[in-house]
Amino acid sequence: MVKFITAAEAVKFFKDGQTVMIGGFLNCGNPQSVIDEILKTDLKDFILIANDTAVPDDSRGKLVVAHKIKKAIVSHIGTNPETVRQYNAKEIEIDLQPQGSLAERIRAAGAGLGGILTPVGLNTLVAENKKIITVDDKDYLLETPLKADVAVVYATYADKFGNLAFHGSTKNFNVLMPMAADVVIVEAENISETPLSPDNIVVPGIFVDYLIMKENNGTD
Amino acid sequence: MELTKEQAQEIIARRVAKEFNDGDVVTLGIGLPTKAISYVPEDVHIIVQSENGVLGVGAYQDDSNRDKHIINAGGFGVTVNDGGCFVDSLTAFAMMRGGHIDITVLGALQVDAEGNLANWCIPGKFTPGMGGAMDLVVGTKCLIIAMEHTAKGAPKIVQKCTLPLTVAHKVNMIITEKAVFEIKNRQLILREISPYSSLDDIRENTPADFSVDLVK
Numbered sequence A: 001m002v003k004f005i006t007a008a009e010a011v012k013f014f015k016d017g018q019t020v021m022i023g024g025f026l027n028c029g030n031p032q033s034v035i036d037e038i039l040k041t042d043l044k045d046f047i048l049i050a051n052d053t054a055v056p057d058d059s060r061g062k063l064v065v066a067h068k069i070k071k072a073i074v075s076h077i078g079t080n081p082e083t084v085r086q087y088n089a090k091e092i093e094i095d096l097q098p099q100g101s102l103a104e105r106i107r108a109a110g111a112g113l114g115g116i117l118t119p120v121g122l123n124t125l126v127a128e129n130k131k132i133i134t135v136d137d138k139d140y141l142l143e144t145p146l147k148a149d150v151a152v153v154y155a156t157y158a159d160k161f162g163n164l165a166f167h168g169s170t171k172n173f174n175v176l177m178p179m180a181a182d183v184v185i186v187e188a189e190n191i192s193e194t195p196l197s198p199d200n201i202v203v204p205g206i207f208v209d210y211l212i213m214k215e216n217n218g219t220d
Numbered sequence B: 001m002e003l004t005k006e007q008a009q010e011i012i013a014r015r016v017a018k019e020f021n022d023g024d025v026v027t028l029g030i031g032l033p034t035k036a037i038s039y040v041p042e043d044v045h046i047i048v049q050s051e052n053g054v055l056g057v058g059a060y061q062d063d064s065n066r067d068k069h070i071i072n073a074g075g076f077g078v079t080v081n082d083g084g085c086f087v088d089s090l091t092a093f094a095m096m097r098g099g100h101i102d103i104t105v106l107g108a109l110q111v112d113a114e115g116n117l118a119n120w121c122i123p124g125k126f127t128p129g130m131g132g133a134m135d136l137v138v139g140t141k142c143l144i145i146a147m148e149h150t151a152k153g154a155p156k157i158v159q160k161c162t163l164p165l166t167v168a169h170k171v172n173m174i175i176t177e178k179a180v181f182e183i184k185n186r187q188l189i190l191r192e193i194s195p196y197s198s199l200d201d202i203r204e205n206t207p208a209d210f211s212v213d214l215v216k
Helices: A007-013 A033-039 A059-065 A081-088 A099-110 B005-017 B032-039 B089-097 B133-139 B199-204
Strands: A003-005 A019-022 A046-049 A069-074 A093-096 A116-118 A132-135 A138-143 A148-159 A181-192 A210-212 B025-028 B047-050 B054-060 B078-086 B103-106 B110-112 B142-146 B173-175 B179-184 B187-193
Touching: A003 A007, A007 A033, A007 A181, A007 A210, A019 A059, A033 A059, A033 A181, A046 A059, A059 A069, A059 A081, A099 A116, A099 A138, A099 B089, A099 B133, B005 B032, B005 B142, B005 B173, B025 B032, B032 B103, B032 B142, B047 B078, B047 B089, B089 B133, B103 B133, B187 B199
Parallel strands: A003 A210, A019 A046, A019 A148, A046 A069, A069 A093, A148 A181, A181 A210, B025 B047, B025 B103, B103 B142, B142 B173
Antiparallel strands: A116 A138, A132 A138, B047 B054, B054 B078, B173 B179, B179 B187
């Protein structure tokens, strides 16, 4: 059953060096308040799994600026000059992944699959050190599952059962990551007393462990 | 004649728009490829897909319809046309990889005579990441590269890409302000010469082997 906590209380679920998934795409659908609480602590050396490192003053981007990220497994860093600077200065390790493969690797972990086979990245640097598997005379790369210790995601709507629904283009990685982490923390803009309609629920509440209470939730 | 950057981009965007057929599902890269939308004829209705999970991307938002939770892949606020929808990243990429996109238009750092594309990394200098580019190019029915013919005078259409590849042997067409090329069976074919260029000009700026088979 989902528990309600404050953003400050969420910090206790993190440890140095953990693998952390954070939802969002650039400036859209980003959890904020848990990240702001992490920034107040000495926590460090996270391995970040996310679509991108956003911009320096937003969500994931702030963690990079504060040197909290040891390694980032992402599809894009170009919108955050500080990530690029740290990468060039070898202060951060960057593992660039094709975006669709990144999404499928997260899903594979959440869905109990041993990996996925994709043609994306064949004959490129992405294929280095990866197995090629041939199915019906077509080559595919074997991409392995990506799992996290903690996932922090945004939702537009939640109910007290932890069910989630989304407005606009905020679904992005927020929908997938709750399947693929041991501890799942959600920052929802609207938490309703009445259950969300089963017809409209995108992420079932069984994937969610903690909901940040709205009054402590800076997410907008 | 020397074209300004803006003039060159408009020529390219106008020519790209002619490739769209009514009903096509289209994905456009950030920047120049996206400009093609402005030149789609009124009787041609395309469905624009954005990798962050929007199908049916419409006009940019204005003061009457701001919503920061509806963006395109470049992070800009957009509207959604009638019939459009929002999907998660898995579904967005299934559309691309699974062969559900008719035309993909992207920019390039380099394209070569065999249809190889490099557009995500200059080792040691510029590594923004591939984002969705590698996935975008794999499943599409038609991959068009829309770009200025040269970068600060340096050729971008080359015999063999020297930069890290985005995809091998996949580009179908290259549209620049000077020319339109098709790539068939790993052979580069010059199909159109822009009114602002000439065969000599194209040869001078294209260090790749190509045949000439102009559209009448």
